[in-house]
Amino acid sequence: MHSPLLWLLPVLPLLGFLVNGILSLSTARTSHGPSRGLSGFVAVLFPALSFGLSLWLFQRLSHDAASIHETNVNLGLHLSEVVRYVQPLWSWFSVGDANVGFGFAYDALTGIMLLFITGIGTLIHLYSLGYMAHDRGHARFLAYLSLFLANMIVLVLGDGPLVTFLGWEGVGLCSYLLIGFWHEDLANGAAARKAFLVNRVGDLGFLLGLFFLWQILGPTVPFTYQGISEWFRDPAHLAMVGQGSVAALLTASTLLLFLGCTGKSAQIPLLTWLPDAMAGPTPVSALIHAATMVTSGVFLLGRMSDVFVAAPFTMHVIAVIGAATALWAAVTGFVQTDIKKVLAYSTVSQLGYMFLAVGVGAFDAGLFHVFTHAFFKAVLFLGAGSVIHALGGEQDMRRMGGLARKLPLTFAAMFAGWYAITGLPGGAGFWSKDLILEKTWMHGGWALYVVAIFTAVLTAVYMTRLMILVFWSPSRVDPEVEHHVHESPWSMALPLVILGLGSLGAGFAWASLVPGVDWFARTLAPVVGPAQDLLAGPEAHHPPVALLLALGLMAAFGGIVLSFVLFRSGSYRETESGELPFLSRFWTLLFDHLHAVVAVWPVLVVSWILDKVLNPLLFGLVRLVGYLVEVFGWLFRALQFSRLRLNMGLSASGALLVLLGYILVKELLK
């Protein structure tokens, strides 16, 4: 179906970006910057409009889907037809075999992504008004944030991989700008650059993967998601890509596309940038580096589920990488002292869960975790931001403690987030994580399941540790700072409350234990269903639900108890300030070391050799030739420049001009 309104979705926040950008630039010379009220109003208004539009579109989509479903049932058909609104805009480029259009498409997957992207995006714009109120560059900050939102919308709304790639690189750029927002500190700049560079490695993978995919499809298939899906859903084509050289091409293509996902979603091996990205202001960490951008990898896999299920080896790699990342990051989160770093590694770990789910063929479960994670991780980050704000910029948990009473609202919100992420009954994480564990048990084998459940224990341990150190332990806050501790303004409190409620309730979008509460799965079924059915086949046996549930709950409770035992009693080793112990540091920077050895040093060595050896050598050669050419000394003397020479040169050209003029006149008179 055609929908003429889709373009408005990204353009609205883009307008917000332009207005705030111009405001910021035009008042750059004043000491105070643009009016807080005006820039704040603009910054919240446009994303909110975009959110309203997504709500309306989603409601319409559900309505249309329901009516189509009804028609099918009446006709006795068991089809789950994709309802898709499309808006092709123009031909981007059309050369040779490369025929790419620029357009948008909206289906259930896009709809769900857009709901929380624009919804949480609006809330975080609101939160930023309070958080950045005292910053001179607040208008610039809000402008970047809106630009990010516009790009993120393009990413999920694109009707083909290349439009997605436009948004994909766009969010990377905004991430770069926002990580390095406080750019007077060069360390922030370095973190920003690292994020951009590491992502570019993944992006090259993305592009090469697309090239391979294109080669499989051939030039006649339109290079849109719809075209790709339909091609892969054709049984004849599926048989073709299952064997021989085409299978190899497809494996290469999907592995490369997945490399792109590991860059954007911070998975092994390209995960080093996300912890460093915490250098950015906390609203950025909440929106970009927890709720939205970093989940684009999972989104892309869901979007191309039909392609990925045809490459079983790649699926296996995705599951293993997901599990390994989840485990590694959970262990790393365990030894951090910076509150935002704990949350960053926690994000990496949770993203690992999502990839694990996708890898075992449960695209909907992975995307459901994207959805619930967006709520509880956003609230955890915003809560952490509120703590940092209250403590005047302190991020080290060794200098926190006892804040539950001083910041009751923040505490309540973070408690909700903690409740959700540890997997306590009824919280958002309980539903989504349990689902992933169940699917892993069924399709992934026991090894992956053991890793996943162990990671769940670790998650409970490090998150409880965070809560203990920040809220429940005796205060270790500097008395001077403690004096000024205050609860945040309403603009920050409101998003905390909404997202806190969300992290308790979002799980009921798909409460798999309660029959009939599966709105999320039903909505996504037309998009990822065919791929999942292909992989899973008919459900032969039912999983031991009760056992898995018990195991999951034991993991959560066990982790919490363990954490209390470890950190509640006795002395706090964390009170010692200073660097992490050697082993912890090595573990944390494991992949940074790997990058250094594999990529950074070789590049530096080669470029040093080229600059210091090859270039002088060439120069020497030229000089040698130069001496030989001395024979033609006249040539060089002719180059003794002076005013005289200039005049002579000009006279010569003047003569030429006269000549040309003569010809021109001759032609004109003809």
Added chain:
Amino acid sequence: MNLHLAVIAPLIAALLAMFSSGKDASQALRNALLLALAILGISAPLLSGGIQSTEPLTWFVLPAVGTRLRWFLATDGLSSWLVVLSALLVPAALVLGRRMAGDRMREFASLVFLMQAFMAGAVLAADLFLFYGFFEAMLLPATLLIALFGGRDRRKAATLFVVFSLVGSVPLFVSIWWLATLAPYHVASLTQSAVQLEGTLGFTELQALLAQVSPAARGWIFASFALAFLVKLPVAGLHVWQAEAYAEGPAASSALLTGVMAKVGLYGFLRILIPLFPMEAARYSGAFMVLGVVTVLVGAFLALQQTEIRRVLAFSSLSHLGLGIAALFTFRAEAQAGVVLLIVAHGLSAATLFLLAGVAESWMDSTHVDDFGALSRQSPVFAVLFALAALASVGLPGTAGFVAEFLMLLALFKGASIWLVALAGSAVILSVAYTLRLVQKLLFGKAALAEPAQPRDLHLSEGLVLAPLLLLLVVLGFYPAPVLSAARSDLLQRLPLAQAVSEDASHAAGR
């Protein structure tokens, strides 16, 4: 008529700028700017004119040989875009060159116009002799700009530039002369109807002529043509002059050198070398692709090591244009379109970066990156423009550079091998590394030198001449059709020939 004017108007402008009255530099700039805008107005209609040419006018007949030297201009989408590109860059070069020219603005403007005229002539010439004349003539104003308005080592840079250019163009001249001596005999003997073409070196006639030459001789002529264009571009190994000329010359001339003159090198491949020597081009295509990718890598690696702003930019240009050569020799439609778009996109973004670098250098009175910092706070407009141009130069999607790079990599993927693509692609990653390092050093961090009492930023006029260039980059990033269609309608008529030959060769190899 427009075609004549595209070449002659800048020449007239050069004269007018030189002899305009008044010592006042800003008066001279105003006059020059007016002229430059008039030329832009004259050139712009070429874009919508499609393929057109002038009547060939015979200048004189070479005695004893009988070959005619003609004034013969023709244009199609590619040539038109190159002419318009230089017409767009010249106003910017004039306005931002004001900072370096000082009170010698008249001479400066005059030389810039002269360069513009010769560049327009080179890409519009439809006669090989005429092309050669303009191709060589470009050297004169370019060298003078470097030698008169350059930095500390300007003599050395100018000398290197001249020596390298001559190394490239002397063999070219010998080849053309040799062809000229052959022309009457061969063309006359081809067909009856060739009488009217007798003794000319127009491109269409040359194709027929070259088909008659012995393969060995043709190989040598091919090599001499290739060398001349490779020096102008340049490629790795022949790049020694480039960083010197770009860093020591005035920023405005660096902008024109990389923005247009280097493109004449690519133009030479696209318009002259491959169409005239399809067989040789196909035979050595592998070597050229490797040379191109090596250039991409060498440029990127060297850019990482540089500590002067314009040296980073120079090697960045080396790297980006190297990809053009590699892609071109796949003879694929995507490659041609990509290269034409690269010519426009890189011309706009690199020239903007060079011009802005010149401004920053004049503020800090230094060329070393470590002496800069915090310009985003002191000079926000400058910072926004610089950052935009930098992003365009690394080929961020949404700018024209992305589509160009995408098409060229795709062509390499289809026409060469995945490994070449991976190597060239890794240089794309490195380009982010060195470009962002530059952005960081200039715009962010703390000011390295004492901050000025008065914050300083671009003048309004400077912003106004640069902003359209960046806007065009964004527009073409989303809607590149106007440039791509230039590649499609005109170039492909000639290039399938080379492609067919290369496919034959690969079939033969396969068997």
